[in-house]
Amino acid sequence: MTGQRTALVTGANRGIGRAVAAELCRRDLRVVVTARDPRTAQATAADLGPGACPHVLDVTDPTGVMLLRKELEHVDVLVCNAGVLLDGRTDPLSAPLALVEETLRVNLLGSWRLAQAFIPSMIRRGWGRVVLISSGTTAEFGGALFGGAPGYSLSKSALNGLTTMLAAQCEGTGVLVNAVNPGRVRTDMMPSGQIAAEDAARFIADVATLPVGGSNGGFLTEKRSHV
Ligand SMILES: NC(=O)c1ccc[n+]([C@@H]2O[C@H](COP(=O)([O-])OP(=O)(O)OC[C@H]3O[C@@H](n4cnc5c(N)ncnc54)[C@H](OP(=O)(O)O)[C@@H]3O)[C@@H](O)[C@H]2O)c1
Known part of the structure; x- marks a missing residue:
């Protein structure tokens, strides 16, 4: 593939998503900075410079995703970063299922919707990189989930399962699909995180720009991650 690549990052207005968008701009990709709020999408893209362009996107909105497509x-690179943690400090017996439902709508179905919208054209073009932002609460591809945020853990565990299925479907097409565990990153979601968003973003950007023959269907964790 030649020419400038285009990346789409969901939830790019703050936290890890914003840092990933900035890092991909630094790596000379054209970055579609998506956010739910038009003003923050515009302000973020303006901050990131001429390589960034703003778009409104709520990943739970099928019409919005279709219009964006x-x-x-x-889109050559898709980073499904948008996520919510709504049921922290609960447990499986007390977690309000309305919160679990909303968590699954954003973390799992939102990412899945984006994958369905953009992976087919990557396959047709013979090149693509998809990164699904997972979490250490999932115990990788098996084992015990973290029960202190059960809806969140399940949503990310299901996202890992989705990663393996998408990767299998993309095998041999030039499209690589991987899940990333960014570790405990200092953001609004995890104020006590030890890792700076910019450091996590460098690792995520590495996965988003893997060379031909790179990992497909992996759960990739940077070594210094503590999660
Ligand atoms: N921080 C960590 O330690 C950590 C660890 C493991 C995994 N992660 C994952 O990393 C990703 C980013 O987390 P973060 O720490 O950067 O959290 P954050 O600061 O809370 O940012 C979350 C982002 O997701 C966006 N978002 C939420 N619901 C959305 C929707 N329906 N449509 C589009 N965007 C939506 C938010 O937009 P608004 O501003 O509009 O709310 C915001 O941009 C998440 O998937 C999270 O689960 C984080």
Whole structure:
């Protein structure tokens, strides 16, 4: 593939998503900075410079995703970062299921919707990189989940399962699909995190720009991660 690549990052207005968008801009990709709020999408893209362009996107909105797909000529790199942690400090017997439902709508179905919208054209073009932002609460691809945020843990565990299925479907097409555990990153979601968003973003950007023959269907964790 030649020419400038285009990356789409969900939830790019703050936290890890914003740092990933900035890092991909630094690596000379054109970055579609998506956010739920148009003003923050615009302000973030303006901050990141001419390589970034803003788009409104709520990953739970099928119409919005469809319109975005129609508007963009192509997307080479998809970073499904948008996520919520709504049921912290609960447990499986007390977690309000309305919160679990909303968590699954954003963390699992939102990422899945984006994958369905953008992976087919990557396959047709013979090149693509998809990164699903997972979590250490999932115990990788098996084992005990963290029960202190049960809906969140399940959503990310299901995201790992989705990663393996998408990766299997993309095998041999030039499209690589991987889950990343960024570790405990200092953001609004995890104020006590030890890792700076910029450091996590460098690792995520590495996975988003893997060379031909790179990992497909992996659960990738940077070595210094403590999660
Ligand atoms: N921080 C950590 O230690 C850590 C560890 C493991 C995994 N992660 C994962 O990393 C990702 C980013 O987390 P973060 O720490 O950067 O959290 P954050 O600061 O809370 O940012 C979350 C981002 O997701 C966006 N978002 C939420 N719901 C959305 C929706 N329906 N549609 C589009 N965007 C939506 C938010 O947008 P608004 O501003 O509009 O709310 C925000 O941009 C998440 O998937 C999270 O689960 C984080």
